[in-house]
Structures are given as C-alpha cells and as structure tokens.
Amino acid sequence: MSDTLSRLAEVLEQRKQAGAESSYVASLHAKGLNKILEKVGEECTETLLAAKDCQHSEDKSELIYETADLWFHSLVMLSHLGLGPDDVLKELERRFDLSGLAEKASRQK
Numbered sequence: 001m002s003d004t005l006s007r008l009a010e011v012l013e014q015r016k017q018a019g020a021e022s023s024y025v026a027s028l029h030a031k032g033l034n035k036i037l038e039k040v041g042e043e044c045t046e047t048l049l050a051a052k053d054c055q056h057s058e059d060k061s062e063l064i065y066e067t068a069d070l071w072f073h074s075l076v077m078l079s080h081l082g083l084g085p086d087d088v089l090k091e092l093e094r095r096f097d098l099s100g101l102a103e104k105a106s107r108q109k
C-alpha cells in the first residue's frame with residue numbers, strides 16, 4: 001500500500017479514540033454514518049464540478065484538491081465500517097489483467 005495511504009489509515013484508526021472537540025475525524029465518527037455519507041456525497045459532487053470546470057484549463061489544482069477531499073472522506077467512511085484502504089487496494093490488485101469488458105460480459109451470462 002502507498003506509504004501516504006497507510007500513514008493516513010493509521011491516523012484515522014487512532015482518531016476513533018479521540019475527543020470530538022479536538023479532532024475533525026473523531027467529530028465525524030461521533031456524528032455517525034449518515035453524516036459521513038453526507039460528506040462523501042458532498043465531496044463527490046464538488047469533485048465532479050471541479051473536473052468539468054478544469055477540462056479545458058492547464059490548471060488542474062482544484063480537481064486535485066477536491067479529489068483529495070473525496071478520498072479522505074471515503075477513507076473515514078471505510079474506517080467507520082471497520083475497513084481500510086488495503087481492502088480496496090486488494091480488490092484493485094485482484095482486477096489486474098482482467099479486462100473491464102470481459103468482466104462485464106462474464107456478469108451478463
């Protein structure tokens with residue numbers, strides 16, 4: 001797993017024990033899954049808008065910023081449900097060398 005993702009996952013695990021007043025992540029856990037999902041949805045929309053806005057521009061910094069927000073909140077969601085980035089990376093690993101079209105065809109049989 002990327003060092004950044006594993007370091008962040010470690011911090012997110014530690015924040016499950018932290019106080020909501022001192023940690024943004026702890027405050028999300030305290031508010032519960034619905035609040036976390038609301039944030040993921042919000043960040044998803046902001047990412048889509050940033051992608052549309054920057055498609056003809058050299059400057060893609062807003063898209064990078066919004067995607068980081070989306071990845072971060074998705075990691076908080078996974079952590080809340082007892083999962084981590086390694087679970088998703090393992091699934092992506094499993095898909096290596098499996099054509100998306102072949103996979104789709106196998107599901108439609």
Ligand SMILES: N=c1c2ncn([C@@H]3O[C@H](COP(=O)(O)OP(=O)(O)OP(=O)(O)O)[C@@H](O)[C@H]3O)c2ncn1[C@@H]1O[C@H](COP(=O)(O)O)[C@@H](O)[C@H]1O
Nearest residue numbers: 008011012015022023024025026027039042068069072073
């Ligand atoms: N990577 C992040 C990260 N990315 C974004 N954010 C926060 O996510 C929030 C994004 O929400 P919005 O942009 O919608 O801002 P907002 O209007 O304040 O949010 P709401 O009040 O609507 O919930 C902001 O408060 C950002 O600061 C993050 N907060 C924390 N981290 C990482 O998580 C670690 C633990 O953070 P704490 O739990 O705060 O210590 C940090 O050290 C960082 O590594």
